[in-house]
Amino acid sequence: VHYLALDVGGTSTRAVVVEADGRCVGYGTSGGGNPTASGGEEAAAAIAAAARVATAAAGAHADGIPAAVVAIAGESGLAGEPLRRALAATRLACDVVFENDVLATYHSGSLAAGGYAIVAGTGAVAIRLEGSRVVATVDGLGWLLGDAGSGFWIGRRVVRAVAAALDGRRPPTALAPPLLAELGIGADGPRADGRPAVLQALVDATYQLRPVELARFARLAFDAEAAGDEAASEIVAAAARALAVTGAAIASPDVATGPIVLGGSILARQPALADSVVTAMRAAGVAGPATTVPDGLAGAAVLALRRGGVAVDEAVFGRIRSSLATLR
Amino acid sequence: VHYLALDVGGTSTRAVVVEADGRCVGYGTSGGGNPTASGGEEAAAAIAAAARVATAAAGAHADGIPAAVVAIAGESGLAGEPLRRALAATRLACDVVFENDVLATYHSGSLAAGGYAIVAGTGAVAIRLEGSRVVATVDGLGWLLGDAGSGFWIGRRVVRAVAAALDGRRPPTALAPPLLAELGIGADGPRADGRPAVLQALVDATYQLRPVELARFARLAFDAEAAGDEAASEIVAAAARALAVTGAAIASPDVATGPIVLGGSILARQPALADSVVTAMRAAGVAGPATTVPDGLAGAAVLALRRGGVAVDEAVFGRIRSSLATLR
Numbered sequence: 001v002h003y004l005a006l007d008v009g010g011t012s013t014r015a016v017v018v019e020a021d022g023r024c025v026g027y028g029t030s031g032g033g034n035p036t037a038s039g040g041e042e043a044a045a046a047i048a049a050a051a052r053v054a055t056a057a058a059g060a061h062a063d064g065i066p067a068a069v070v071a072i073a074g075e076s077g078l079a080g081e082p083l084r085r086a087l088a089a090t091r092l093a094c095d096v097v098f099e100n101d102v103l104a105t106y107h108s109g110s111l112a113a114g115g116y117a118i119v120a121g122t123g124a125v126a127i128r129l130e131g132s133r134v135v136a137t138v139d140g141l142g143w144l145l146g147d148a149g150s151g152f153w154i155g156r157r158v159v160r161a162v163a164a165a166l167d168g169r170r171p172p173t174a175l176a177p178p179l180l181a182e183l184g185i186g187a188d189g190p191r192a193d194g195r196p197a198v199l200q201a202l203v204d205a206t207y208q209l210r211p212v213e214l215a216r217f218a219r220l221a222f223d224a225e226a227a228g229d230e231a232a233s234e235i236v237a238a239a240a241r242a243l244a245v246t247g248a249a250i251a252s253p254d255v256a257t258g259p260i261v262l263g264g265s266i267l268a269r270q271p272a273l274a275d276s277v278v279t280a281m282r283a284a285g286v287a288g289p290a291t292t293v294p295d296g297l298a299g300a301a302v303l304a305l306r307r308g309g310v311a312v313d314e315a316v317f318g319r320i321r322s323s324l325a326t327l328r
Numbered sequence: 329v330h331y332l333a334l335d336v337g338g339t340s341t342r343a344v345v346v347e348a349d350g351r352c353v354g355y356g357t358s359g360g361g362n363p364t365a366s367g368g369e370e371a372a373a374a375i376a377a378a379a380r381v382a383t384a385a386a387g388a389h390a391d392g393i394p395a396a397v398v399a400i401a402g403e404s405g406l407a408g409e410p411l412r413r414a415l416a417a418t419r420l421a422c423d424v425v426f427e428n429d430v431l432a433t434y435h436s437g438s439l440a441a442g443g444y445a446i447v448a449g450t451g452a453v454a455i456r457l458e459g460s461r462v463v464a465t466v467d468g469l470g471w472l473l474g475d476a477g478s479g480f481w482i483g484r485r486v487v488r489a490v491a492a493a494l495d496g497r498r499p500p501t502a503l504a505p506p507l508l509a510e511l512g513i514g515a516d517g518p519r520a521d522g523r524p525a526v527l528q529a530l531v532d533a534t535y536q537l538r539p540v541e542l543a544r545f546a547r548l549a550f551d552a553e554a555a556g557d558e559a560a561s562e563i564v565a566a567a568a569r570a571l572a573v574t575g576a577a578i579a580s581p582d583v584a585t586g587p588i589v590l591g592g593s594i595l596a597r598q599p600a601l602a603d604s605v606v607t608a609m610r611a612a613g614v615a616g617p618a619t620t621v622p623d624g625l626a627g628a629a630v631l632a633l634r635r636g637g638v639a640v641d642e643a644v645f646g647r648i649r650s651s652l653a654t655l656r
Contacts, residue, residue, distance in 0.1 A: 100521060127521065136522035138495050144484070144542075145491045145534055156472070163473045167466050169577045193428060193455065194464035206473055214472075249496045 002026075002060040003308050004068040005300035007104055008033035008047055010122040010212060015050035016327070017058035017065075018301040020310045022319030026058025027327040034073060035082070044086035051090050067308035068096045071104030071300040073123065073140070099303050102127045103134055105263035107299030109291045111317050115258030116250055116286065118277050120243055120266035122215040124150035126250035129258070138250045143211050149242035149273070151215035151266050154235055158217040159206055161231040166199040174229035178220050222270060239266075240273050244280035251284035260290040268292055298324055330354075330388040331636050332396040333628035335432055336361035336375055338450040338540065343378035344655070345386035345393075346629040348638050350647030354386025355655040362401055363410070372414035379418050395636035396424045399432030399628040401451065401468070427631050430455045431462055433591035435627030437619045439645050443586030444578055444614065446605050448571055448594035450543040452478035454578035457586070466577045471539050477570035477601070479543035479594050482563055486545040487534055489559040494527040502557035506548050550598060567594075568601050572608035579612035588618040596620055626652055 006015045013033035017026035030049040032038045087096050106117035118126040124147045125140025143152045162179050164170040183205040189197035224232035267274045278290045301320050302312050334343045341361035345354035360366045361374040434445035446454040452475045453468025467474045490507050492498040511533040517525035552560035595602045606618045629648050630640050
């Protein structure tokens with residue numbers, strides 16, 4: 001018997017087919033599957049594609065899968081009709097259950113009934129589990145209202161810092177050359193109303209993007225910070241503070257020894273930011289072990305097995321993680 | 329002979345018909361006419377409506393107007409085809425010339441060939457004039473890239489501060505009750521994943537808006553600041569600093585005695601922020617007189633007369649301003 005699990009992100013989607021003993025036997029990836037970030041049709045197509053690749057790799061038949069879980073931000077409410085159509089086209093005979101993607105991240109790192117997951121990728125969010133249920137959520141409010149310390153939050157500050165520098169409001173920053181290069185903006189031209197042509201080109205290029213796409217410029221901040229740039233260092237330090245606030249806000253004395261699972265590209269790749277979160281949670285009285293996970297796929301597999309009525313113990317969990325590691 | 333001048337803003341559009349001696353003889357208003365904020369068709373309709381009302385009030389015939397000026401952000405480049413069609417329907421026989429709206433604001437306060445205009449309304453921008461030409465522009469980069477200290481900038485921080493407070497990341501703020509009331513969000517309900525229902529309702533309501541619409545929440549910051557709220561005070565203080573940076577960046581020793589014209593709803597209604605800008609410019613060596621204007625309509629009339637070949641001296645300028653004041 002095969003179970004299907006998907007972990008849907010804004011820039012990539014991952015799928016795995018797992019057996020009842022925890023062995024992962026098929027793996028597939030595709031593009032971003034978040035309907036908010038990519039649009040409903042594109043997101044649905046990405047999710048269906050990852051599911052097809054994983055089931056084909058497993059030699060599994062869609063009609064022999066008793067349970068399928070899709071871990072996705074915003075869960076089913078955001079997923080909508082295009083996603084249901086695309087999943088119907090995969091001929092899964094079972095119902096597809098949507099799960100909180102942050103819960104999946106948590107279960108990529110732990111089976112414990114009480115604990116924390118903090119994710120900073122394109123967005124930023126933290127949850128607290130008690131009795132295996134999500135009892136508190138902090139942030140995860142999206143690019144306009146929240147996501148403090150996230151990839152978008154950092155990337156937005158990168159483009160604003162470069163704009164302010166080109167504008168004469170701030171000193172020059174090492175963030176400018178790589179940002180302009182990435183946007184294909186070349187040498188400066190004539191000024192219009194005293195505004196540098198490169199700045200006008202930056203405006204034109206940036207407003208072509210969906211806001212969340214600014215997340216891709218976050219890594220420029222880390223590169224420039226490492227090179228000692230002041231504007232970049234300010235951005236990274238502010239992100240560390242913002243994520244620490246989120247960590248402190250999710251901490252509770254009721255879950256003092258639960259694990260802290262850190263996920264998302266920002267926390268996975270920036271140990272200093274991960275340290276900032278953990279330090280704030282330690283100060284708030286959380287003593288549990290901290291671990292970093294690459295994504296929510298192993299946890300989605302845990303949730304799929306549970307949905308299929310399979311009890312997931314530490315042996316099964318260990319098999320999920322080790323076999324999944326060999327498939328990627 | 330009649331000349332037509334329009335001052336187009338994101339929330340309202342104003343039109344005036346002016347005679348060669350400066351007497352304003354027809355006035356009209358309509359809704360927001362900025363294509364970026366309102367969409368091309370709605371913006372064009374607003375602009376045409378204001379023009380019709382003003383020409384009708386003046387008893388002017390559209391085919392007897394030798395010059396018409398439309399002062400608009402982004403100028404003709406953003407105005408586009410719907411606006412050209414809407415203006416054609418007004419049967420103006422003359423060409424319509426698009427002018428920089430900040431230049432119109434400047435000429436609402438001064439005819440001097442060298443000086444400054446700083447505008448903070450929905451957006452925020454500063455220009456410097458030398459020899460009656462705009463030689464420098466600072467900010468005005470829009471909600472995503474700049475507009476530091478603007479109504480949007482403040483309004484965005486208001487909703488983020490309320491979200492952070494409802495989330496437990498920040499202490500409660502007096503900004504919350506009026507914001508929730510304005511969005512029609514009532515008493516709290518059951519929590520989903522530990523997130524307060526009012527917070528989810530705030531997310532749902534806010535993402536329905538166009539980003540620039542958040543500017544309408546800026547006044548909540550000033551109200552709550554006056555009542556001593558800490559989050560609001562931080563926002564207003566940060567706006568004052570941001571606008572001071574813009575003022576300092578536009579200041580030049582080459583235009584040390586030119587006037588400082590302040591415009592836009594934020595600077596017109598918040599003397600403390602206007603003081604912050606002027607103080608920063610004084611510190612940067614600008615000694616010219618500071619004046620606040622309600623909008624760019626008088627300046628648009630100046631530009632329309634000039635386009636029509638009329639020399640605008642202080643007597644004409646005085647007549648524009650006094651007769652316009654009686655019409656509104």
